[in-house]
Amino acid sequence: MxxxxxxxSESLDTFVKALRRDGRxxxxxxxRDGRAELNPVEAAAEIDxxxxxxxxxxxETVFPKVERILEYSLSGGGVDLRDVAPKAEPTVLLxxxxxxxxxxxxxxxxxxxxxxxxxxxARREALAIVxxxxxxxxxACFCTSVGGGPGSTAxxxxxxxxxxxxxxxxxxxxxGAALAALCPDAFRPDPGLEKKVADLPxxxxxxxxxxxxxxxxxDPLWERQSLRCLGCGACAFVCPSCVCFDLVEEADAxxxxxxxxWDTCGTxxxxxxxxxxNPRESQAQRWxxxxxxxxxxxxxRYGRLGCVGCGKCTRACPVxxxxxxHLLEAAQA
Amino acid sequence: xxxxxxxxxxxxxxxxxTREAPGVKTFRLEFVDQAAADAFDFQTGQFGLYSAFGEGExxxxxxSSPTRKGYIECTFREVGRVTAALADKEExxxxxxxxPYGNRxxxxxxxxxxxxxxxxxxxxxxxxxxxxxxxxxxxWFKDITIVYGARSVAxxxxxxxxxxxxxxxxxxLVVTVDPGxxxxxxxxxxxxxxxxxxxxxxxxxxxxxxxCGPPIMIKLTLPVLAKLGFQPDAIYTTLENxxxxxxxxxxxxxxxxxxxxxxxxxxxLAQLNALPAEY
Numbered sequence: 179m180x181x182x183x184x185x186x187s188e189s190l191d192t193f194v195k196a197l198r199r200d201g202r203x204x205x206x207x208x209x210r211d212g213r214a215e216l217n218p219v220e221a222a223a224e225i226d227x228x229x230x231x232x233x234x235x236x237x238e239t240v241f242p243k244v245e246r247i248l249e250y251s252l253s254g255g256g257v258d259l260r261d262v263a264p265k266a267e268p269t270v271l272l273x274x275x276x277x278x279x280x281x282x283x284x285x286x287x288x289x290x291x292x293x294x295x296x297x298x299x300a301r302r303e304a305l306a307i308v309x310x311x312x313x314x315x316x317x318a319c320f321c322t323s324v325g326g327g328p329g330s331t332a333x334x335x336x337x338x339x340x341x342x343x344x345x346x347x348x349x350x351x352x353x354g355a356a357l358a359a360l361c362p363d364a365f366r367p368d369p370g371l372e373k374k375v376a377d378l379p380x381x382x383x384x385x386x387x388x389x390x391x392x393x394x395x396x397d398p399l400w401e402r403q404s405l406r407c408l409g410c411g412a413c414a415f416v417c418p419s420c421v422c423f424d425l426v427e428e429a430d431a432x433x434x435x436x437x438x439x440w441d442t443c444g445t446x447x448x449x450x451x452x453x454x455x456n457p458r459e460s461q462a463q464r465w466x467x468x469x470x471x472x473x474x475x476x477x478x479r480y481g482r483l484g485c486v487g488c489g490k491c492t493r494a495c496p497v498x499x500x501x502x503x504h505l506l507e508a509a510q511a
Numbered sequence: 512x513x514x515x516x517x518x519x520x521x522x523x524x525x526x527x528x529t530r531e532a533p534g535v536k537t538f539r540l541e542f543v544d545q546a547a548a549d550a551f552d553f554q555t556g557q558f559g560l561y562s563a564f565g566e567g568e569x570x571x572x573x574x575s576s577p578t579r580k581g582y583i584e585c586t587f588r589e590v591g592r593v594t595a596a597l598a599d600k601e602e603x604x605x606x607x608x609x610x611p612y613g614n615r616x617x618x619x620x621x622x623x624x625x626x627x628x629x630x631x632x633x634x635x636x637x638x639x640x641x642x643x644x645x646x647x648x649x650x651w652f653k654d655i656t657i658v659y660g661a662r663s664v665a666x667x668x669x670x671x672x673x674x675x676x677x678x679x680x681x682x683x684l685v686v687t688v689d690p691g692x693x694x695x696x697x698x699x700x701x702x703x704x705x706x707x708x709x710x711x712x713x714x715x716x717x718x719x720x721x722x723c724g725p726p727i728m729i730k731l732t733l734p735v736l737a738k739l740g741f742q743p744d745a746i747y748t749t750l751e752n753x754x755x756x757x758x759x760x761x762x763x764x765x766x767x768x769x770x771x772x773x774x775x776x777x778x779x780l781a782q783l784n785a786l787p788a789e790y
């Protein structure tokens with residue numbers, strides 16, 4: 179059971195500074211040039227808690243766009259291969275939304291089933307998440323349809339819910355309680371205020387959607403829905419749950435490194451065989467894979483969805499593909 | 512660094528290079544590090560990720576038999592940057608290897624059965640591992656039939672081993688080349704693999720069929736085997752989906768909820784029939 183405290187608005191700055199004094203990087207939404215993104219902050223005044231969402235997800239804190247996984251030097255036919263230590267700076271994500279916090283569960287599932295990914299885990303263990311509940315939602319939001327909610331604590335170490343004069347602070351995990359203990363005066367006893375979050379009715383039942391997908395693989399709706407898809411991959415790159423990656427080489431004649439980079443099933447090259455054969459040669463097949471991966475294969479494989487309903491993909495899509503709208507269509511048996 | 516870097520390859524020295532066919536080479540690889548060699552084991556059907564440092568990694572099955580210890584072999588065709596860089600390597604050069612990955616052929620389940628191997632072109636290497644494994648355990652099996660086809664005589668790989676299998680009284684080898692691919696002195700068959708299998712008509716009774724080849728060959732051979740009476744759970748093949756991590760994480764080889772790199776590459780036709788045809 180999470181312990182609940184009250185964090186007065188003016189104490190948020192005390193909290194940020196306590197985290198910084200403790201040697202932790204604090205990443206929070208900041209509005210720059212009219213665009214909210216996660217950036218390092220030193221004081222609460224820099225944080226923008228008014229924006230609904232950052233355009234990018236928070237996954238980059240544990241799964242960078244580009245990451246070095248090994249290095250080597252070359253001489254003649256010989257190779258001097260060197261392991262690379264993951265850089266894992268103690269970090270607090272402050273002010274992300276519950277959907278972003280929930281996205282880490284999907285990453286945890288992929289990076290730790292069967293074998294553990296050291297690079298991911300080093301950062302994941304060094305990361306604490308202080309999310310802020312949503313008091314409003316927009317048309318792209320559908321967290322309640324995929325098991326989340328504007329006030330969900332899933333994935334958060336502390337959940338802050340805005341109330342009169344400050345925040346209700348739910349200390350969800352031991353890690354969260356340890357953060358609050360860094361400035362005990364800031365986190366006061368719970369005055370018993372009622373938690374009010376955005377009202378976001380469920381648009382569809384995700385279990386019904388998953389069941390419906392069982393018989394819809396050959397349905398013409400995938401072709402219809404994907405007709406305007408550019409295969410640009412923006413949806414995957416802003417997604418908190420998308421985890422597909424590529425391994426690429428960057429080298430000259432003397433030395434090089436192997437990099438892991440974000441990748442997406444939305445591009446034709448993703449599945450192209452060396453022979454030229456491509457198992458998913460049409461954009462409709464690739465769009466179908468995106469939906470099935472998140473809503474059928476993830477539940478089957480990991481017992482959870484690969485989507486948190488944040489709507490970032492819908493907001494980022496250059497041709498206005500609306501994921502919720504397409505899922506609603508797919509969920510209707 | 513408390514955890515292991517699962518993407519870090521072993522270094523392997525090229526002990527031998529064999530030119531199999533135009534653009535096709537076999538490497539015999541030995542671990543540079545003796546401790547890695549001692550800890551290494553694999554089973555037939557498994558694959559690896561082979562590094563040409565400077566260009567990247569490529570996926571091939573392990574083409575040698577686990578009964579032949581101390582080395583592994585891979586056979587590859589030069590088709591892209593990585594394979595071109597590998598092809599430039601010489602004996603004594605060092606390459607990277609991650610593996611073994613994936614599942615395996617359950618050969619112990621086939622004890623007492625007959626085996627029919629059907630391979631096309633550069634897809635003989637995955638079956639060559641099983642063939643040698645089974646020939647090294649010859650007493651386990653009844654009849655062993657190998658049907659191998661390539662576009663031309665020049666494209667046939669493992670020519671010395673074909674001759675060796677041909678000479679064995681306990682192996683029935685049928686080698687064929689596509690019409691037009693024969694040479695004046697060609698003694699084998701001329702024709703595509705599926706009709707050659709149909710004409711050969713191996714008995715499905717207590718028999719396991721293994722099929723590896725280009726998609727079109729597999730697509731046309733499976734109905735032939737079905738017509739001959741082979742059941743879907745007695746037909747095995749390997750999927751060769753694009754793979755990058757080999758560890759069920761990068762998402763590239765996803766076929767339905769199956770990761771070819773973890774749940775495959777070996778599948779029975781019965782298992783394939785339950786998957787979406789994205790391979």
